[in-house]
Amino acid sequence: MSLINATPSITVTTDLIRLELNGTTVMLESDLSLSGLLVVNNIDVASVAIVVNDTVIPRSGWQHIQCQANDRINVFSAVAGG
Amino acid sequence: MKSLTDREYQQYSRTMLLNDIGEAGQIAIMNSQVAIIGMGGLGLLVAQYLAAAGVKHLLFIDNDVVEISNLPRQLLYTPTDIGKPKVTVAKRTFSRIHSDIHIDAMNIKLTDDTIKANLQLITSKLADVDVVFDCTDNLPSRHVINQLCVQHQLILISGAISGYQGQVFCLNFADQTSVILSGCYHCLYPSHTHIEQNCTQQGVLGPAVGVIASMQALMGLQHISSTLNQYGVLHCFNAKSFLWQQAQMSRDHQCHVCKPMHISAQDQGAEYVTN
Numbered sequence: 001m002s003l004i005n006a007t008p009s010i011t012v013t014t015d016l017i018r019l020e021l022n023g024t025t026v027m028l029e030s031d032l033s034l035s036g037l038l039v040v041n042n043i044d045v046a047s048v049a050i051v052v053n054d055t056v057i058p059r060s061g062w063q064h065i066q067c068q069a070n071d072r073i074n075v076f077s078a079v080a081g082g
Numbered sequence: 083m084k085s086l087t088d089r090e091y092q093q094y095s096r097t098m099l100l101n102d103i104g105e106a107g108q109i110a111i112m113n114s115q116v117a118i119i120g121m122g123g124l125g126l127l128v129a130q131y132l133a134a135a136g137v138k139h140l141l142f143i144d145n146d147v148v149e150i151s152n153l154p155r156q157l158l159y160t161p162t163d164i165g166k167p168k169v170t171v172a173k174r175t176f177s178r179i180h181s182d183i184h185i186d187a188m189n190i191k192l193t194d195d196t197i198k199a200n201l202q203l204i205t206s207k208l209a210d211v212d213v214v215f216d217c218t219d220n221l222p223s224r225h226v227i228n229q230l231c232v233q234h235q236l237i238l239i240s241g242a243i244s245g246y247q248g249q250v251f252c253l254n255f256a257d258q259t260s261v262i263l264s265g266c267y268h269c270l271y272p273s274h275t276h277i278e279q280n281c282t283q284q285g286v287l288g289p290a291v292g293v294i295a296s297m298q299a300l301m302g303l304q305h306i307s308s309t310l311n312q313y314g315v316l317h318c319f320n321a322k323s324f325l326w327q328q329a330q331m332s333r334d335h336q337c338h339v340c341k342p343m344h345i346s347a348q349d350q351g352a353e354y355v356t357n
Contacts, residue, residue, distance in 0.1 A: 046276040049316075051329040056316060058269050058334030074327065076318055080277050081244035081286060082124040082219040 017069040030069075034062040037073070049076045083113050094136055100309075107307030108136060114212045114306045115139035119192060119227055121168040122146070123155040123288065124241050125217035127295035128302070130158070133176055135303055138183045140176070141207055142169045145191040155288030192218075192226045208234055213302045216240040216267075217295070221277050225339075228267035231255050232340050237305055240267060241298040244277075245284040248294040248319040251331060252301045252310065255340075264314025265333030266340040290321035 016027040050057045051074040094108045118125045121144040148163040163171045169187035216227045231238040241250040254260040304310035314331045
């Protein structure tokens with residue numbers, strides 16, 4: 001879906017959570033913010049929208065919202081063509 | 083218009099067979115006024131659907147000319163139209179096909195500067211518009227249109243597509259509760275958003291444009307006939323996998339574009355409760 005073409009990163013630590021990123025199950029560090037999620041996956045923060053559990057999360061909140069176990073996160077590219 | 087002629091009954095019978103639309107909905111469609119900004123792939127198709135459905139007053143806004151690369155997806159333009167202003171060609175063509183509709187055409191690009199320079203004219207043209215369709219091809223125009231819709235408390239139906247990715251949503255700025263819940267275009271894509279690819283760079287298939295345009299027209303007709311129940315929902319379409327995804331849009335509490343309305347709504351709500 002307007003999905004970012006990124007391969008989810010898998011970091012092996014002792015404190016991991018399982019969630020769904022763009023339809024793929026991934027393991028991520030438990031203290032990762034939404035901004036951190038983009039950085040880890042080399043996604044341009046200024047070019048996407050993030051949907052968590054079917055709700056758009058405004059960009060101003062990305063630094064403050066942490067990924068939670070079992071979250072369903074979709075990252076959509078901004079499109080403006082017509 | 084309060085009633086339909088016999089010919090109109092026949093012409094719009096399939097629409098009116100939908101129980102929730104009926105004759106009242108068809109009359110509402112025929113009494114409506116819409117603005118379509120951007121007369122490219124999306125805008126042309128939206129206009130075709132609306133005019134065919136019975137919308138009698140359409141405002142076209144665009145400053146582009148027809149180019150040869152437009153022809154595969156902008157279906158009403160022909161090779162002889164190349165180099166001519168899109169709004170001029172569109173107005174001429176629609177007037178020929180639908181002799182009983184009124185089309186207003188503005189050959190202008192909506193920017194902060196052009197809006198300031200033509201504020202009275204633009205305000206008067208949007209005053210009685212029921213729906214604004216954003217069919218433009220760039221982010222700055224989309225922000226300007228969003229701001230206009232917020233300020234004038236209009237219905238904004240925004241469609242966009244590039245490559246295989248399409249997005250469409252309807253925001254109701256006339257309903258402040260809806261604004262508080264769903265925000266505005268700026269809440270979704272702030273001003274500093276970077277568009278990595280557009281149609282010029284990434285390409286697009288005509289039918290994929292048609293899917294998004296159809297959704298915009300569908301939302302518009304449902305809003306006008308009071309049968310739309312999904313405001314503030316972002317619909318994302320993947321034209322490769324043919325999958326749709328939906329998400330509830332959210333207001334950004336730091337958004338300066340829809341903030342005044344938000345505060346106003348809270349105040350009104352508080353006053354209502356107090357009284």
